[in-house]
Amino acid sequence: MLQQLRGCAVVAVFALSAVPAWCQASAVVAKAKAESKTWTTPRTPDGHPDLQGTWSNTTLTPLERPADLAGKPYLTEQEAAEYEKRTFANLTGDRRDGGADADVARSYNEFWRDRGTKVIASRRTSLVVDPPDGRVPALTPEAQKRVAEAAAVTRAHATDGPEYQNLWVRCITRGLPMLPGPYNNDFQIVQTPDAVVILHEMIHDARVIPLDGRPHLPPGVRQWMGDGRGHWEGDTLVVDTTNFSEKSNFRGSSANLHLTERFTRTGPDTISYEFTVDDPSTFTMPWKAEVPMARAEGEIFEYACHEGNYALTDILRGARAQEAAQ
Amino acid sequence: MRTKLALAVAGAGLLLAAVPVWGHHAFAAEFDAKKPVKLQGKVTKMEWINPHAWIHLDVKNADGTMTNWMVEGGTPNTLLRRGFTKDSLLPGTEIVVDGYQAKDGSFRANGRDVTFPDGRKLFIGNQSPGEGAPESSK
Numbered sequence: 532m533l534q535q536l537r538g539c540a541v542v543a544v545f546a547l548s549a550v551p552a553w554c555q556a557s558a559v560v561a562k563a564k565a566e567s568k569t570w571t572t573p574r575t576p577d578g579h580p581d582l583q584g585t586w587s588n589t590t591l592t593p594l595e596r597p598a599d600l601a602g603k604p605y606l607t608e609q610e611a612a613e614y615e616k617r618t619f620a621n622l623t624g625d626r627r628d629g630g631a632d633a634d635v636a637r638s639y640n641e642f643w644r645d646r647g648t649k650v651i652a653s654r655r656t657s658l659v660v661d662p663p664d665g666r667v668p669a670l671t672p673e674a675q676k677r678v679a680e681a682a683a684v685t686r687a688h689a690t691d692g693p694e695y696q697n698l699w700v701r702c703i704t705r706g707l708p709m710l711p712g713p714y715n716n717d718f719q720i721v722q723t724p725d726a727v728v729i730l731h732e733m734i735h736d737a738r739v740i741p742l743d744g745r746p747h748l749p750p751g752v753r754q755w756m757g758d759g760r761g762h763w764e765g766d767t768l769v770v771d772t773t774n775f776s777e778k779s780n781f782r783g784s785s786a787n788l789h790l791t792e793r794f795t796r797t798g799p800d801t802i803s804y805e806f807t808v809d810d811p812s813t814f815t816m817p818w819k820a821e822v823p824m825a826r827a828e829g830e831i832f833e834y835a836c837h838e839g840n841y842a843l844t845d846i847l848r849g850a851r852a853q854e855a856a857q
Numbered sequence: 858m859r860t861k862l863a864l865a866v867a868g869a870g871l872l873l874a875a876v877p878v879w880g881h882h883a884f885a886a887e888f889d890a891k892k893p894v895k896l897q898g899k900v901t902k903m904e905w906i907n908p909h910a911w912i913h914l915d916v917k918n919a920d921g922t923m924t925n926w927m928v929e930g931g932t933p934n935t936l937l938r939r940g941f942t943k944d945s946l947l948p949g950t951e952i953v954v955d956g957y958q959a960k961d962g963s964f965r966a967n968g969r970d971v972t973f974p975d976g977r978k979l980f981i982g983n984q985s986p987g988e989g990a991p992e993s994s995k
Contacts, residue, residue, distance in 0.1 A: 630890075631890035631891070631893065631957075632885060632890045634890065634957075634969070635884050635885050635888050635889075635890045635957050635967070636884050636885045637884075643930060643931035643932075643935065643968070644931065644935060645931075645932070645934070645935040645938065689886070690886065714908065714931065714932045714934070714935050715907070715908060715932055715934060715935075717934065732907070732934065733908070828938075829934070829937065831934075832907040832932070832933045832934055833907060834907045834908060835906050835907055835908075836908070838906055839904075839906030839907050839908050839909045839910075839911075840908050840909050841887075841929075841959075841965065842887050844961075845887040845888075845959045845960065845961055845963075845965065846886045846887050846960075848960075848961035848963075849886070849887065849889070849959060849960025849961040850886075850960070851961070852960060852961045852962055853960060
C-alpha cells in the first residue's frame with residue numbers, strides 16, 4: 532500500500548474526460564512529466580532512460596470498466612474514495628452466505644492476497660483506454676467457436692491430467708501482457724545497453740528482451756511468452772512481441788497475437804506501462820490498456836511454484852481419491 | 858510493527874463479480890467443501906515459501922494421538938507488507954484454524970480463518986485505505 536500511496540503522490544490527478552480515450556494514456560504521461568518540475572528522467576550510463584528497480588502494478592482498478600460505471604470513464608476524488616472503500620470491503624469481508632462450496636472457492640481474503648487499496652492515480656474506471664467504453668472488444672466468431680470448444684474440452688477433462696489445468700496452476704507462465712493479479716504483482720527491471728530483463732515475481736517469469744535490432748524468430752518458433760524485441764522511441768521503451776504459442780491464450784488470443792508494450796518513466800517512483808493487443812483472429816478490433824507501475828519496497832522473492840503450492844497435486848490426487856471412493 | 862499485529866477478518870470474502878478471473882488456484886478443486894475442519898493446536902513451524910507460506914501445527918486427535926497438519930497461507934511479500942515477520946507466529950503458539958481439508962485426504966487445509974484460542978483473529982493491519990489498524994487491534 533505504501534508504494535501505491537507514494538505513487539499517487541507523485542503522479543498528480545487530472546480530469547481528462549474531454550480528451551479522446553486513445554490519447555489519454557499518453558496525456559497522463561505528458562502531464563505527469565510536466566508536473567514533476569524538479570524531476571528529470573534518470574539515465575543509464577549509455578544514455579537511455581533508467582527503468583531499473585522493483586515495481587508493482589497492484590491496483591483496485593479493474594481491466595474492464597464495470598457495468599455499473601458504463602459511460603463514466605473517470606471517478607471524482609470522492610467517488611474514488613468511496614469505490615476504494617467499498618471494493619476493499621468486498622474483498623475483505625467475511626462472507627459465508629453462499630454455502631460450503633462457495634465458501635471454499637472464496638475462502639481467502641486480502642490477508643492472503645495483495646490487490647492493494649487504491650485505484651490508479653488517474654481515477655480512470657478501467658485499465659482499458661481504447662475502445663473508449665473501457666471494455667475488451669468482442670471476440671470474432673472464429674474466436675468464439677475456438678474458445679467454446681476449448682472450454683468444453685477443459686470441462687470434460689478438468690482433472691484427467693495436468694495438461695487440462697491452466698498455465699498458472701502448472702507453473703508454466705503468468706503470461707503476457709503484464710496485468711495485476713491477486714498477489715505477487717512485482718516486477719524487477721534490469722537493463723544493459725543490449726537488452727532489458729523483466730522478472731515477474733508471479734511464476735518467476737523472466738523476459739530477456741534484445742535491444743540490438745535483431746529480427747524476430749522464424750514464424751515456426753512459438754514460445755509461451757512470445758518473442759520480444761525492444762527499441763527506444765524517445766524516452767519510451769517499446770517492446771514488440773510476436774511468435775506466441777496458441778497455448779499462451781491471453782483471453783482467448785491466438786498464435787497471431789501481436790503485443791506492443793510501451794514503458795515510460797513518469798516520475799521518481801512511477802512508470803507508465805501501456806500495451807496494445809492486436810490479434811485479428813481473436814478480437815474484432817485492436818485494444819489498448821494503461822497500467823501504472825509504482826516503485827515497490829523490498830526484494831522479489833524467489834518463486835518456488837510447486838514447492839510452495841500444492842494445487843496441481845492436490846487437484847489431481849483429490850480427483851483420484853474421490854474416484855476410488857465411488 | 859508488532860503493535861499492528863493482531864486481529865481483523867481472516868478468511869472469506871471475495872465478491873467474485875468485481876474480480877478478474879482468478880487463475881492460480883481452483884480452490885474448489887483442491888479443497889473439499891464436504892470436509893470442513895476446525896484444528897486447534899500448537900504451531901510447530903512456519904515455512905516461508907513463495908507463493909504460499911505454510912503453517913504447521915500439531916493437533917491432538919480424539920484418541921490421544923497427534924497429527925501434524927499444514928495450513929496454507931499468503932505469499933511472503935504480502936505477509937511482510939502486512940507487518941507479519943518470522944517472529945509473528947513462533948513455534949509453540951496455540952492457534953485455531955477453520956478451513957477445509959484437501960480433497961486427497963492428506964493433512965493439509967486452507968487457512969480460511971486463523972485465530973488465537975481467545976478468539977482474536979490472526980491478521981494484521983489496515984482494513985481500510987489510510988485508516989491504519991482497527992482500533993481494537995492496537
